[in-house]
Amino acid sequence: MSRIIDVLVVGSGLAGLVAALTAAREGRSVRMVTDGMGSLAISGGCVDLLGYAGGQRLNDPWSGMDLLPPAHPYRLLGASRVRAAVDMLLQCAADQGWPLHTAATPEGAPCNALLPTIMGTLKPSYLLPDGLDPAALARARRILVAGVHGLRDCRPALIVSQLRRYRDWADKDFVPFMLPSPLGATHRSLSALDLARLVDRPRGRDWLIQNLRKHAGQCDAVLLPPICGSRADASIWHELNQAVACPLVEMLSIPPGVGGLRLRDALLRELRRHDFELVENARIIRATTDGKRCTSLTALAAGQERRHTARAFVLATGGILGGGIELAPGSARESVFKLDIPVPSDVTLWSEPEIFGNHVFSRLGVRVDGEMRPQDDSGQAWYDNIFFAGRSVGGYDFATEKSGHGVALATGWQAGRMAAATAGKFHEPASGEQL
Amino acid sequence: MSVRINPDQCIACTTCVVHCPVAEATPNFLGPRMIGPAYERFRLLGLAEDPSLHYCANCKNCDISCPHDVPVSSINMLARAEQCKKQRPGLRDWVLAHGELQARWLRLIPAGLKNFGMLNPVTRAVLDALGIDKRAPLPRFASQTFRQQARGFRQSGQNRKVVFFPGCYVDVYDPRTGLDMLWTLNRAGYEVIVPDEFVCCGLPMVANGFWQDARANAERNLATLARWREQGIPIITGCPSCALMFKTELPEFFPDLAEKHGLTPLEDAQEFLLDCVERGELRLESENRASLPELRVIYHAPCHLRAQGNGLPGLELMRRLPGVASRNADAGCCGISGSYGFKKEKYAIAQDIGATLFRTVRESGAHVAVSECGTCRVQILHGSELPCLHPVSIVRQRLEALNPA
Ligand SMILES: Cc1cc2nc3c(=O)[nH]c(=O)nc-3n(C[C@H](O)[C@H](O)[C@H](O)COP(=O)(O)OP(=O)(O)OC[C@H]3O[C@@H](n4cnc5c(N)ncnc54)[C@H](O)[C@@H]3O)c2cc1C
Ligand code: SF4
Ligand code: SF4
Numbered sequence: 076m077s078r079i080i081d082v083l084v085v086g087s088g089l090a091g092l093v094a095a096l097t098a099a100r101e102g103r104s105v106r107m108v109t110d111g112m113g114s115l116a117i118s119g120g121c122v123d124l125l126g127y128a129g130g131q132r133l134n135d136p137w138s139g140m141d142l143l144p145p146a147h148p149y150r151l152l153g154a155s156r157v158r159a160a161v162d163m164l165l166q167c168a169a170d171q172g173w174p175l176h177t178a179a180t181p182e183g184a185p186c187n188a189l190l191p192t193i194m195g196t197l198k199p200s201y202l203l204p205d206g207l208d209p210a211a212l213a214r215a216r217r218i219l220v221a222g223v224h225g226l227r228d229c230r231p232a233l234i235v236s237q238l239r240r241y242r243d244w245a246d247k248d249f250v251p252f253m254l255p256s257p258l259g260a261t262h263r264s265l266s267a268l269d270l271a272r273l274v275d276r277p278r279g280r281d282w283l284i285q286n287l288r289k290h291a292g293q294c295d296a297v298l299l300p301p302i303c304g305s306r307a308d309a310s311i312w313h314e315l316n317q318a319v320a321c322p323l324v325e326m327l328s329i330p331p332g333v334g335g336l337r338l339r340d341a342l343l344r345e346l347r348r349h350d351f352e353l354v355e356n357a358r359i360i361r362a363t364t365d366g367k368r369c370t371s372l373t374a375l376a377a378g379q380e381r382r383h384t385a386r387a388f389v390l391a392t393g394g395i396l397g398g399g400i401e402l403a404p405g406s407a408r409e410s411v412f413k414l415d416i417p418v419p420s421d422v423t424l425w426s427e428p429e430i431f432g433n434h435v436f437s438r439l440g441v442r443v444d445g446e447m448r449p450q451d452d453s454g455q456a457w458y459d460n461i462f463f464a465g466r467s468v469g470g471y472d473f474a475t476e477k478s479g480h481g482v483a484l485a486t487g488w489q490a491g492r493m494a495a496a497t498a499g500k501f502h503e504p505a506s507g508e509q510l
Numbered sequence: 511m512s513v514r515i516n517p518d519q520c521i522a523c524t525t526c527v528v529h530c531p532v533a534e535a536t537p538n539f540l541g542p543r544m545i546g547p548a549y550e551r552f553r554l555l556g557l558a559e560d561p562s563l564h565y566c567a568n569c570k571n572c573d574i575s576c577p578h579d580v581p582v583s584s585i586n587m588l589a590r591a592e593q594c595k596k597q598r599p600g601l602r603d604w605v606l607a608h609g610e611l612q613a614r615w616l617r618l619i620p621a622g623l624k625n626f627g628m629l630n631p632v633t634r635a636v637l638d639a640l641g642i643d644k645r646a647p648l649p650r651f652a653s654q655t656f657r658q659q660a661r662g663f664r665q666s667g668q669n670r671k672v673v674f675f676p677g678c679y680v681d682v683y684d685p686r687t688g689l690d691m692l693w694t695l696n697r698a699g700y701e702v703i704v705p706d707e708f709v710c711c712g713l714p715m716v717a718n719g720f721w722q723d724a725r726a727n728a729e730r731n732l733a734t735l736a737r738w739r740e741q742g743i744p745i746i747t748g749c750p751s752c753a754l755m756f757k758t759e760l761p762e763f764f765p766d767l768a769e770k771h772g773l774t775p776l777e778d779a780q781e782f783l784l785d786c787v788e789r790g791e792l793r794l795e796s797e798n799r800a801s802l803p804e805l806r807v808i809y810h811a812p813c814h815l816r817a818q819g820n821g822l823p824g825l826e827l828m829r830r831l832p833g834v835a836s837r838n839a840d841a842g843c844c845g846i847s848g849s850y851g852f853k854k855e856k857y858a859i860a861q862d863i864g865a866t867l868f869r870t871v872r873e874s875g876a877h878v879a880v881s882e883c884g885t886c887r888v889q890i891l892h893g894s895e896l897p898c899l900h901p902v903s904i905v906r907q908r909l910e911a912l913n914p915a
Pocket of ligand 3: 519520521522523524525526527542543547575576577578579580582
């Protein structure tokens, strides 16, 4: 760990991966230290940008940006930077054979899509892989809804009865259908990921194609759980689509959601093309600082402490569940620099009775400026070379806004860029600065 | 069992399930979340063990991926120990857990005969009946153990000292790697001490459920380590699994022993060598560098190394060698997990798990594969047919070729 690197990224969720990729694409050496894989790996993998704002559901997420409170990360960044971050992700994913697209309004403008879940609900999201084409669903009159024996979480009959409650779906014809299990009797109940991994192989694709062909002919689209392969390889879905001769559309699933694993696969592959190293199973426990400069972070791993020295640092440590924010009765703080996060001292005020209410806890996080530097009460940056990204940043509520991966992407991009620029500055001999 | 791990840290997020190679290979394994923290609640209630516990390979990918520091693999190993107390594991598992002991017993028999005895088709058929798959790549005994050979190795004029824990694999089957380590440490100016008292680190015993034997070995090793630690001499190993055993498993499984003898974490030898390079004790470049042809290396990171949170110092060492182009295979677990992939009912699972790695190695165009772990090396050769060496062997080859003594 002796090498001094340009940018050290903590955390391997979407925010960390995007920050690492942005800095690496600027030519910086990047090391990622992480104590766990991050929520991307279990998520659905569509990027929610902004589904709700000011109490309204948004068709155009960009139109909602101005309705957000001023301290919201999107407001701090400004819509043009959020767009630039989205563009970078589109580029990287396409380069890795995992193209993402957006739904479009009748006029052809990009918009949110309402995606069916395996619970039969609809969820707004923005960036979608090929296997999720809302237009195919909108056009379809008759939809085959497929489940698989042994996959207990996905029940076509339930999905159909739930979907019928939505106005746009009420008058469609649904054909619920159970595919036989390709694995026979198994000791554990199957997950969508088990099936997706089977479909990675020709044997699994044959199973799916043979079974769908029998029924898809009379339908305009097939809704199925996310089982069209586990890796970032869009060709699998295209092959299946052609063989079945009917558009296949995947539903969003409870964890493991498969889609996130594919996106993670694409981002990691892209990262490997750069000067990037990954240190797994190490927890950052403290920072060494010199005035407004952080010089190193110390990791605890296998009972030993190790210092990681870098020129700039990105903390993408996630929220309360990710490990980036620690709670104690009546107080909250960021977990590495121990930055205080203001909260009401009365814990009962942290949450609302309504489950999707305006909870204090769900917006808890580090206060940052537009460059993603953590700020003190007076609005001054605590440190010059520390940048936060993702769920560790405060001021937004991803669950009610439906903005989770979107904020992780936008803040990760900005933090990675700023860290790259800062590390570059420390490289210049003219500045005379030495670490 | 005196040790218990609280399963309530688990939030059932399924991250470990996504990263468990055995769960990927077979739907007959409950998977880490269910067999570990979730089933632990049933165990605490006194319910019978789940029949799929034996599938866990103790590879640690669950621990690596868990965002909540749940020691899933340790929960599994403790459960296995408990199960083995009730029902003694069979002869096959005893054989696989006690390779070092058998080597000691067989010491007087020449290696040629031993290997003929162990590897001929008749014995393999007998072993197969016992449950050791006849296709599995059982390693060959060396003609002399590493420690026997090390005694004859002339170490001259070194003023710094280091203690080397070879691990059974190097000692019994692969002395060459041990000698390459000796040679390289000598180059860096270190006299290498290889104590006779060291025994197997005990990881194969834990994995096969021989808890008392693992404890006895731990006691002996920790006492030996403490003596060298008190003299202020660094203690290193080139084997990631031995290092992991001493750093995290022993204190977790036998806290009383750790307390009694104090903790002596084994340092990673590759990291130690990197530090030697940093300090200027070991020079990897030379004046006549242009003369050597480029060596293309594909590197496999053992899961037990990744679990230590120390990055990949062996790969970093390769990258510092002039004229060596090294690539990280980054293709997941090799499948062998110590003795797991030798077992008849696990062989196919192990090959299935390793398939991505084997393909990556075969298609890499590399001259040689490199990995720190002995059984990973055996498995990579078996699955990809490309020879696989320890990083230190590459270091020695290159330095000898660059700077002939
Ligand atoms: C189950 C689930 C499904 C979701 N699905 C979607 C979806 O489909 N679409 C969407 O847009 N959003 C989704 N979200 C929301 C979205 O995942 C998150 O809001 C966003 O991706 C958070 O990313 P992050 O990188 O900030 O945090 P995380 O993904 O939580 O990553 C934090 C990382 O930091 C590491 N870490 C923390 N502390 C330390 C430390 N001290 N040292 C080292 N490492 C540390 C953690 O191990 C982890 O790797 C989902 C969330 C969940 C929980
Ligand atoms: S140790 Fe390996 S095989 Fe066992 S549960 Fe964990 S990941 Fe799976
Ligand atoms: S053990 Fe860890 S990774 Fe696995 S489900 Fe529990 S919290 Fe998640």
